[in-house]
Amino acid sequence: MKLTGIAAAPGYAWGHAFLLEQAKEVERIQLRPEKSTEEVARFTAAVEQAVSQLKELQERTRATMGLDYAEIFESHIMVLKDEEFVGRAKELIVGQLINAEAALSDVTQELVQFFESMDNVYMNERAADFRDISKRLHGLLTGSEQLSLCDLDGPVVLIAHDLTPSDSAQLERERVAGFAANIGGSMSHSAIMARSMEIPAVVGLKNATSSLNNGDFVILDGVKGELLINPTAEQVSAYRKAKETYERQREESKAYLYAPSVTADGKIVELAANIGNPADAVHARNNGAEGIGLFRTELLFMGRRNWPTEEEQFYAYKLAAEAFGGMSPIVIRTLDIGGDKELDYAKRPRERNPFLGYRAIRLSLDERDRFKAQLRAILRASAFGNVKIMFPMIATLQELRAAKALLAEAKADLDAIGVNYRHRMEVGIMIEVPAAALISDQLAKEADFFSIGTNDLVQFTMAADRTNEKLSHLTDPIHPAVLRLIRLVIDNGHKEGKWVSLCGEMAGDLAAIPIMLGLGLDRFSMNAGAVLPARIALSAITAAQTKEMAEAALRMESSDEVRDYVHAIMPHLRELFQIRR
Template sequence: MMLKGIAAAPGIAMGPAKLLTAQAADVKLTEVAADGVEAEVRRFEEAVAQASLELEQLRTSTLAKLGEAEAEIFETHLFLLQDEEFIGAATLKIRDERMNAEYALKQTESQITAVLESLDDEYLRERAADIRDVSGRLLRKLTGQAEGMGLDGTGAAQVLFAYDLTPSETAQLDPAAVAGFVTEIGGRTSHSAIMARSMDIPAVVGVSGWQAAVRDGQFVIVDGSEGVIHVDPDADTKARYERLSVEMAAKKQLERQFRGLPSVTKDGHRVELAANIGTPKDAAAAKAAGAEGVGLYRTEFLYMDRDDLPSEDEQYEAYRAAVEPFGAEAPVVIRTLDIGGDKKLPYLPLPEEENPFLGVRAIRLCLDRRELFRTQLRAILRAGVHGNVKIMFPMIATLAEWRQAKAELALAMQELHERNVPFSEHLETGIMIEVPAAALMADQFAAEVDFFSIGTNDLVQYTMAADRMNEKLSYLTDPLYPAVLRLISSVIRAASAQGKWVGMCGEMAGQPEALPILLGLGLHEFSMSASAVLPARALLSRMDRAAAVAFADEALKLGSPDEIRAAALQFISKLQD
């Protein structure tokens, strides 16, 4: 029997089916006594606080493991915990209608999801899953119900069948135990689908009727590329998919052959493929995955999920642990603290801001808390003696900010001199280009910095005036918008004129369709998730630099990201092995 659905995450999964039955809590209405209402509100607020802490931890682990785009899913969930139309409405039900917290929560959830699911916009309809995910987490806190899906983990990797998988559940799947999954609801833009693609877990969603067709333990094949499920397939079908699996494995094996090789185009042009990391242990994994260095070390992870600031010695040990796996020559670019905006520290109170993404964050916060800044700078300088460390300042918008940051670095060096502590006195220093003002002034910055690293996630957001956390504006967050590409091109030209190198550490650097454009524009370093390094190197080896230059020139003349993407994919399809 064959079932059809929506191809959500490519790949082939074969194995025994594992049917997950939702264990919904039985929520009943209980009237709260008048003198107990405020205690019930406090109980609800405590559940919200506990859920917030869990989501911060999940966001941090997801950011380190999968990247910013996936971690933003849980930032959305954190915002929901502050949403007046959700949390505020449930609190009002407790106060005004004297409902118990569980019932007030479920009533609010039902009302909001009913509205979302009635909309014509598929993307907005699928956001109902986020409401249910957050509501379910709160309900577990209120009822004391345990987390988890109850997978038995016996024998071969299983194919999960469920009505739905929440983003939280998907993020915590173990690819060694879960071969793939199938859900009754969802679409390609659902957060669970996004997570599955990042985790390389084949998935088909929107499959109706599987409950009547699939038995627990039955052998199934999930084709996440075509959106089909074969239940108890015949011998020919099984053999065909086994051949396809072998072909896909061979492709991955071919990519693995590029591990340890330089990143060189077909006509001999050399670039550097580096990895974005979030924790010291990620460095060894990135090296093993074929990265030639670290293009972005997100140091804010050292500051998260704790009760106080990390000491200088603690930071030094963490930076050294990230540097040593790459040896003396491979570059490790350490970004100074990027807190503020969507990232907050409970022990470092910051004033509430109308728009924190445009507020006191990153370098602005560091220049406001200079002792905190110099503590980090001293630790990075000390780690520099163990390898090729480079320092990068985030969210620089003006020359004055850059010069103040350099002055703080000089003071940090002086303090280490006075303490007779060894450190590297000759680290390269650069800035992230993520504010359009810096991009437009790149020629002046290039005269003073050692390098640029383009952070496309924020550069797109600020260029397109579109909050990347606003789901209704997701169509404006494509890095292939011509305006963004033109800014990138002008930054690379300005740096090249001064003999300075340019890297990219945003999500765009790891996207195959962006590779020929960025190569043609002259990007020197591509920093991406570790899993994207070998596919990028394999693709790069089939490209001719001169052809990429001509293609990029033509791409800049196109009028939309869809046109540019289509042209890039056509360019790639014509490449010869």
């Protein structure tokens, strides 16, 4: 039997299935009025114990996986200190005279339904956080023993309805060969952690937990996104060979780790990495990246209780610059909040169309003091490396000019107190709004560089929400309509002598790379694991060939036609997809 889901972390794993049990039905008990105070105290004690456990788990995660992953648990701790959650449960205990377990279940159900009803991937994933918190509290209230994944004999293939952040933080390569889940997406917390630990994972399988039993032998294919239950001897043999090939390809790719990024006919291309924190910068450098093409600074603002100070930001930017040192470019994007990225502590009104709403540079230009604090922090960090600054979601010349005016004020602030910074630091913009692409000839006169953000550019161009699975056929970045906009941006940038980069997910798309190079793109910035496959792909083709491919792609009618065309010319790309990590 074979189940098909979403490949969340690449690789192959096999072994006996270990089913992570789901929470049992909650018993509802009616209390006598005089018992409600005692019940509230019992619930409060469980909350305090849960906070203590999460702090310990946070410290363990910080030591083993880094600060970014540990911050996931900070939001859980915040919830346990939030009266809207804890206080609501206490109200139900007293008001309805029910036991703490039932009150917790009711509040959790309300919140999960609320977040899951929202047409927003980030907010949907908050539902998993509340399930995780509730599961922990329920275990403490009932005294039921919590399963510790650290205690597994392993290696097993873990099967769950949904692997929560608390569960996934306990994954260890020696005990868990891979994991599969009924629900989840490629950007869920568990998927991100699995990729960081290089544990193969498949999510979105829908009915994995009901399709097998504990102890069943399974094969997990994290490349295709499949789970085979009780496979035949022939299938086991085939997957052993596939894993050998996969491991060999990954090992061979290391030969390109510090090789130049150059085409077969000698054209040099820069391959940089996208990061979200200083630890990612070290990981990117170790994976062969030649710099940072996009520092997503909003990740420093998320998963915490308040705005980061200027000093905290400066320290993070400085560490990222020092990770590469010298002249390697470090492009730092200013705060890009909104759309599917929100801050729990920034109280903002709910919007009907958040992707088209009050976000990114629009928000920063109104939050002048906070924006200038970030600008000063970036400027100060520029003294420690080749730092460049980039403004997100620019749609008009007026926005660019306003942002540059505030940057000038930030420089004046530092000049007044004698703080050193890179005075000739380049200032660029993201091209992710079709309006910006269409006036890129004007913007190129006032920006030092362009970086094309295809994640938003595609959804705005195609009028298709990139988080909606039903519209995935419209959100392929290699669609000819998107390619024509990208060509316009590159041509207009080059006319003014400005370099053009690409930092959306498209940059790591191996089928898109030769097309982008043929259109004249100067630099690519991608996730760190995509750098080596991209370098290998570039080495196998000439710049002249890419120009021919780009011209042909622009005349095609669909993204499928473009992909089929590229794979026909470069069939080895299919193998390279498998070694991305």
